[in-house]
Amino acid sequence: MTRLRALVALVALIVAGGLVAVLPSTPASAAACSAAWQASAVYWGDAQVSHNGRNYRAKWWTQNEAPPGTTGVWEDLGACGGGTTPPTGGTCSYPNWTAGTWYATGAIVRYTNGLYYIAEHENPGYDPIISTWYWEPYTCSGQPPTTPPPTNPGGFVVTEAQFNQMFPGRNSFYTYSGLVAALSAYPAFARTGSSTIQRQEAAAFLANVFHETGGLVHVVEQNTANYPHYCDYGQPYGCPAGQAAYYGRGPIQLSWNFNYNAAGNALNLPLLTNPWLVQNDASVAWKTGIWYWMTQNGPGTMTAHNAMVNSAGFGQTIRSINGSIECNGGNPAQVQSRVTKYQQFVGILGVSAGANLYC
DSSP states (O other): HHHHHHHHHHHHHHHHHTTTOOOOOOOOOEEEEOBBBBBBEEEEOOOEEEETTTTEESSEEESSTTTSSSSOOOOEEEEEEESSSOOOOOOOOOOOOOOOOBBBBTTTEEOOOSSSEEEOOOOSOTTTOOOOEEEEEEEETOOOSSOOOOOGGOOOOOOOHHHHHHHHTTTSSSHHHHHHHGGGOTTTTTSSSSSHHHHHHHHHHHHHHHHHTTTTOSSSSSSSSGGGGGGOOTTOOTTTTTTTTOOOBBBTTBOOOHHHHHHHHHHOOTTTOOOTHHHHOOOOOOOHHHHHHHHHTTTTOOHHHHHHTTTTTTTHHHHHHHHHGGGTTOOHHHOOOOHHHHHHHHHTEEEEEOOOOOO
C-alpha cells in the first residue's frame, strides 16, 4: 500500500506541475501508395503515382519519365506502403506466354527471355516484345522497368523485330537495314499525319509488298515468259538494256521500261540502262517500291500514300497497284489476301485498320 500511495502522489505531482508524460509510440503508418507508375501512360499536372515505395505528384504533363526523374516534373510526396502497390521482392509465378492464346487485358505472362509482361489490351497471343501496344513490361513488384525502349533507326514506325515477325520466311536480300536506308528518298513516307496514320501507312505498304513478293521471298518475277513483254518501244528512249530486261523486280515488282526510266530519274539512279540494280542492291529495291507508293497513281485515281494519309482507305492502295485486275470484282480472292495481311500487320503495330478496306 505504501508503494501504491507513493505512485499516486507522484502522478498527482506531475499533473499539478503541468508535465505530460509521453509514452513511446509506434511510427505513423506510411501513406497508401497511389497507382503504380506506368511507362506508357500519360500523366497530367497533379496526377499522383507510386514508384519504388514512394508517392509522386506530376507538376505538368509527362510520359515515359520514371519518378523521381531528371527534369523536375515529379514532386516526391514521401514513402508509401499498402494501398494499391504490391510489395517489392515478390516472386512471379505466372504462366508462360503461348502464341495464339487469347489474353484478356491485365493478363500477366512469362516470356521466353525470362521476363514478365502484362496485357494492356486484349489480344490473340501477339508477341510481347514485338506488339508493344498490347503488352507492357512487368516485374514482380508490379513496377515496370525504367529502362527506356530503344529508338527505331531512321525514326521508322516499324521496329526490326516487328519487321521480322511480319516476314518470317523472307529472302535474305530484303534486309531491314536496306528498308531503313531507303526512307531518306521520301521522308514523308510513314511520317505523315498522326501516329495511327503513320502506322497504318507502313502496314498498308508492307501488306501489299507481302502480297507482291510472296512474303518478301521473290526478288524477281517468277514467270520468265513475261519478260519480253515489258518493253514499250513507243517510248523515245526505247529499251537500251534489252527487250527482256524490264521484268518485275523488288518489293513492288517494278516492271516496264517506262517505270524503270521514271524511277531512275526520280531517284537519280541509272535504272533504264542498268535495271539489274533493283535485284542486286536492297536499298535500291526498297527505294523503287517507295517511289511507286509515293508518286504513282497507277490504274487508280491517287497515289497509295495519299490514299492512306487522306483516309481514303486501304482498298484504294490496291486500286493504285492493280486496278480492275483485282478491284470491282476482278479478283476478290486476291483483294481478300491483301486485306487479311493488312489487318494482321496493323495488329502487330497496335492500331486499327480504318475504313474502306476493299476496292
